[in-house]
Structure formats: C-alpha cells, structure tokens
Amino acid sequence: MSEPLLDVEGLYKAYGQHLVLRNVNLAVDRHEVVSLIGASGCGKSTLLRCINLLEEINAGQILLNGEPISAASPNADRVRQRIGLVFQSYNLFPHMSVLDNITLAPRKVRGEGRAASEGEARKLLARFGLADKADEFPDRLSGGQQQRVAIVRALALKPDLLLLDEVTSALDPEMVGEVLDIIRELKNVGMTMMLATHQMAFSRQISDRVAFLDAGRIVEIGPPEQIFDAPEQERTRHFLERVLSTAP
Amino acid sequence: MTVELATANGAGARHELTDAEIERLLAPKPAWTRADVRRSIAIAAVSSIVFVGAAAFLLGRSSGWEAVRAAFFSWPDFKAAFPKVLQGFALNFKIFMIAEPIILAIGLLLAVIRSGRSPVFFPARAAAITFIDIFRGAPSLLVVLTLGFGVPALRISGVPNTTVFWGSVAVILTSSAYQAEVFRAGIDSVHASQRAAARSLGLSNMQALRYVVLPQAVRRVIPPTLSGFVALQKETALISVLGPLEATRQAQIYASLNFNFTSYLVAGLLFIAFTIPLARFTDYLLARAAQRETVGGAV
Numbered sequence: 001m002s003e004p005l006l007d008v009e010g011l012y013k014a015y016g017q018h019l020v021l022r023n024v025n026l027a028v029d030r031h032e033v034v035s036l037i038g039a040s041g042c043g044k045s046t047l048l049r050c051i052n053l054l055e056e057i058n059a060g061q062i063l064l065n066g067e068p069i070s071a072a073s074p075n076a077d078r079v080r081q082r083i084g085l086v087f088q089s090y091n092l093f094p095h096m097s098v099l100d101n102i103t104l105a106p107r108k109v110r111g112e113g114r115a116a117s118e119g120e121a122r123k124l125l126a127r128f129g130l131a132d133k134a135d136e137f138p139d140r141l142s143g144g145q146q147q148r149v150a151i152v153r154a155l156a157l158k159p160d161l162l163l164l165d166e167v168t169s170a171l172d173p174e175m176v177g178e179v180l181d182i183i184r185e186l187k188n189v190g191m192t193m194m195l196a197t198h199q200m201a202f203s204r205q206i207s208d209r210v211a212f213l214d215a216g217r218i219v220e221i222g223p224p225e226q227i228f229d230a231p232e233q234e235r236t237r238h239f240l241e242r243v244l245s246t247a248p
Numbered sequence: 249m250t251v252e253l254a255t256a257n258g259a260g261a262r263h264e265l266t267d268a269e270i271e272r273l274l275a276p277k278p279a280w281t282r283a284d285v286r287r288s289i290a291i292a293a294v295s296s297i298v299f300v301g302a303a304a305f306l307l308g309r310s311s312g313w314e315a316v317r318a319a320f321f322s323w324p325d326f327k328a329a330f331p332k333v334l335q336g337f338a339l340n341f342k343i344f345m346i347a348e349p350i351i352l353a354i355g356l357l358l359a360v361i362r363s364g365r366s367p368v369f370f371p372a373r374a375a376a377i378t379f380i381d382i383f384r385g386a387p388s389l390l391v392v393l394t395l396g397f398g399v400p401a402l403r404i405s406g407v408p409n410t411t412v413f414w415g416s417v418a419v420i421l422t423s424s425a426y427q428a429e430v431f432r433a434g435i436d437s438v439h440a441s442q443r444a445a446a447r448s449l450g451l452s453n454m455q456a457l458r459y460v461v462l463p464q465a466v467r468r469v470i471p472p473t474l475s476g477f478v479a480l481q482k483e484t485a486l487i488s489v490l491g492p493l494e495a496t497r498q499a500q501i502y503a504s505l506n507f508n509f510t511s512y513l514v515a516g517l518l519f520i521a522f523t524i525p526l527a528r529f530t531d532y533l534l535a536r537a538a539q540r541e542t543v544g545g546a547v
Contacts, residue, residue: 054447081449081450087444093460093464095463095467104446104459108451108459157450
C-alpha cells in the first residue's frame with residue numbers, strides 16, 4: 001500500500017479564541033473522492049482552506065505525497081499550484097475574460113506561453129461545453145457557467161488534488177445539475193477530490209468515503225452506505241434525520 | 249394607455265392583450281414629446297431672465313458697482329493682460345503635466361505599501377503612514393513656502409535650486425498623500441475573496457496584487473482620481489507665492505502695475521476653461537459606472 005496523496009494529522013485550527021477544527025485526522029488516496037458533510041459552521045470549509053494553505057493551522061500537520069506542506073515556508077505558492085480550490089461564490093476575476101481567468105496562473109505562475117496556455121484552456125472549455133464562452137466576461141455568464149469556468153480555471157494547473165467548497169450552494173436549482181455533471185466526469189477520469197457539500201444524494205452517489213463533521217471534529221467517516229444507511233454514531237444519525245426530512 | 253384599454257373593454261375587465269395592442273405597448277416612446285421640450289425651454293427662459301434681471305438690478309443699484317466694474321471687468325485691461333497671463337498659464341500647465349504622472353506613481357506606491365500586511369514591511373508601512381499624515385495634514389501653502397524657500401537655501405548639490413522646482417516638489421508631495429488615500433480606498437474595496445482566489449491558484453502575494461487586485465482597484469477610483477487632477481491644476485497656482493511667473497503671479501503683476509484687477513479674471517477663466525473638460529469627463533465616467541451598477545433599474 002503506497003502512501004496516501006493527502007494526509008492530515010492532528011489538525012487544530014482556531015480563529016482567535018474560537019476553536020474551529022479539533023484533532024482532524026484524514027488520509028485521502030489517489031483517485032479517491034471524499035465528501036465532507038455537516039451543519040453550516042462545522043468546519044468543512046475551514047478544513048479545505050487549511051489544506052490549500054489559505055489559513056495557517058495552529059497544530060498538527062498536512063502532508064502531500066508524504067511531504068509536509070503546512071510548515072511556514074516560502075513554498076506555499078508552489079504547493080497551491082498542486083491543490084486546486086473552487087469556491088462557493090466562484091470568485092472569477094471580473095476584469096478578465098474567461099480565457100484570461102483560466103490562463104492567468106499557467107502564464108504567470110508556470111511561465112507558459114500565451115499561445116500554449118490558451119490552446120489548453122480552449123480545449124478544457126470545449127470539454128465542459130463552454131467553448132463559445134472563451135471571450136466573454138464573467139458577468140455575462142449564468143451562475144452555473146461561472147462555476148464551471150471556475151472549475152476549469154482550477155483544472156488548468158493540472159492539480160493533484162481538487163478541493164470543492166460547496167460549489168453548488170450559491171446556484172439556482174436548475175443550474176446545479178450542470179456543475180454536478182462536471183464533478184462526475186472528473187471522478188470518471190480519476191481526479192482526486194475533496195468536496196464540502198450539502199447535497200446528500202450527490203455525496204452518496206459520487207463519494208468513495210463520506211466524513212461527517214460536527215463542532216470541528218470528524219465524528220464518523222466511512223463508505224456512503226455506512227454513513228447514510230447505517231451510521232454508527234448517534235450524532236450522524238441525528239444530523240441526517242434532520243437534513244433528509246427537510247430535503248426536497 | 250391603461251385607461252384607454254380598460255374603457256374599451258368595459259369596467260376595466262382584465263383581458264389578454266391582442267397582438268396589435270402589445271405592439272402599441274412596446275412601441276418605442278420618445279422620452280420627451282415636443283410639448284414637453286417647449287414647456288421646459290419656456291420655464292428655463294423665464295426663470296433665467298428673472299434671476300439675471302434681479303441680479304443685474306441689485307448690482308446696478310449698489311453704490312460701488314461702477315468702481316468694481318472698472319476694476320474687475322474692464323475689456324481693454326482684459327485684452328492687455330491676456331497674453332502675459334496666458335504665457336504664465338503655460339507654466340502651470342507644464343507643472344501639471346510633469347507632476348501628475350509622478351503623483352500617480354508615488355500615490356500608488358504609498359497605497360500598496362500601506363495595504364501590505366507582512367511584518368517585514370512594518371518600517372516601510374510606518375514611513376508611508378507618517379508621510380501621508382504629514383502632507384495631508386499640513387496646509388499646502390505652508391508646504392510650498394517651507395520647501396520653496398527653505399530647501400534652496402541648503403544649496404544641495406546635484407538638484408535644481410529653483411523655486412519652480414521646489415514649489416513643484418511641494419505640490420507633488422501634498423497631492424501624492426491624497427492620491428495614496430484614493431488608491432487605498434480602491435484596494436480595500438476589492439473583496440478579500442478575490443485575493444484568496446488568486447492565491448489559491450499559486451500566485452504570489454505580489455502577483456495577486458498586480459494582476460487581480462490593482463486592476464480592479466484602479467478602475468474603481470478613476471473618478472476621484474480625475475477630481476484630483478482638477479485639484480492639482482489649481483494647486484499649481486500656490487507656487488506663485490515663491491515668485492515664478494505662472495498665471496496667478498502674472499495676473500498679480502499686471503494688477504499692481506495698472507491698478508486694475510481684470511487680470512485676475514483672466515487667470516480665473518483660464519483655470520476654469522482647463523478644468524471644465526476634466527470635470528465633464530469625470531461626470532461621464534461616474535454616470536457610466538452608475539448605469540453599469542444598476543442594470544435593469546429605472547431609478
């Protein structure tokens with residue numbers, strides 16, 4: 001058994017006096033899809049932001065390919081190139097065309113030429129049904145299209161790991177499907193992903209493992225059948241009862 | 249239109265509009281009918297005549313009017329003073345053209361330094377804040393006098409010792425402090441999630457600033473920056489206290505030689521004529537920004 005792609009060990013994260021993550025331990029293998037579920041404020045997003053090194057952690061460590069990445073080091077920028085993060089609110093750059101949004105990092109961070117990176121970007125856009133949007137500006141796109149562009153932007157750096165932070169939460173219901181389809185396709189091609197989500201049905205369908213977080217701890221982690229059909233923990237059962245009883 | 253439809257169908261009954269009615273409903277309406285235009289012009293004309301008439305009547309009745317008119321509104325003096333004052337204004341314009349790019353560069357640099365958070369740059373940040381506090385707080389005239397008369401006396405070698413040079417430096421320092429605050433407001437107005445998105449893609453802090461934050465920040469502060477241009481053009485008149493023959497100084501000389509103040513009117517009109525296009529351009533940009541932000545809104 002080779003080492004996991006991502007290994008989170010004893011992670012603690014606090015904002016001021018408020019402890020948001022407590023002793024989080026989690027390993028993600030290559031080509032694995034792990035989803036994080038739990039009530040708002042349970043620490044899902046914070047965990048993803050910590051893994052992307054957007055937040056400094058207070059204790060513990062994070063390893064990528066066995067290499068510790070969480071210690072303060074000037075290589076954080078290099079690590080982030082290997083870990084893509086897609087945000088709930090898309091966060092596209094409004095002053096750039098779709099093509100420039102996607103090629104900015106390959107050109108400025110990787111030093112790729114404009115022609116090469118734009119060729120790659122157009123190929124990716126075509127694959128996700130966005131070929132005709134390359135020269136549009138973000139505010140001309142629907143929410144679903146913007147989020148798909150945001151995913152393409154993260155993929156342009158060919159990351160080892162893709163983090164998706166509630167990527168459908170800000171979307172109108174009829175646009176959720178097109179974004180979930182992309183995530184399904186990425187699973188099919190073997191992309192390693194961690195996603196924080198409120199979409200229980202989708203999480204069950206796409207995940208190899210599901211982690212339930214409550215008050216900053218991973219309460220229970222296991223295959224979707226275990227978490228959704230036979231949760232071992234009382235708190236997991238309670239959460240799912242509440243969520244599924246109000247689900248459409 | 250609504251009333252018409254309601255009566256045509258009896259007791260205001262609701263009904264599906266026919267194609268012809270929809271076409272009429274959607275037909276482009278002139279924003280102003282000819283009657284509206286005529287009425288507006290008539291009202292504006294009457295109120296202008298009443299206002300100007302009342303002002304002229306009051307001025308003409310005042311006992312000092314004749315003397316003021318001779319001293320400030322003398323056509324022969326206007327013609328006589330114009331060439332010299334215009335020549336002086338060329339110096340104001342030159343100072344403006346050289347100073348503005350420098351102000352933009354220093355302002356941007358100060359704003360970037362000030363908005364940084366790394367403890368490494370604490371000394372630079374402290375220096376930037378001190379600079380801004382001093383030159384925004386001190387009266388411009390005082391800075392012009394201090395630098396214009398003080399520094400040339402030091403006889404520093406390698407830099408010009410003219411009053412024009414040091415007066416310009418004083419104006420540049422003051423305006424840079426203001427411009428820095430304008431840029432800082434722009435930088436602060438770009439949401440933190442934009443920086444986070446840039447950093448998550450592996451861009452360094454400087455790259456995120458350069459490619460993502462600053463382009464958005466600068467665009468947002470174009471109107472107040474143009475306002476700063478207008479202010480700078482006027483500030484160049486302060487240099488007159490040091491002696492260089494710019495427009496205000498030339499006007500002063502003419503006034504003291506001829507005991508006639510019309511030259512001040514000439515200088516004033518030149519400044520105004522220069523700043524009006526800038527002011528209208530600022531209005532245009534602000535209106536365009538407002539329109540873009542209220543897409544679909546009628547009010």
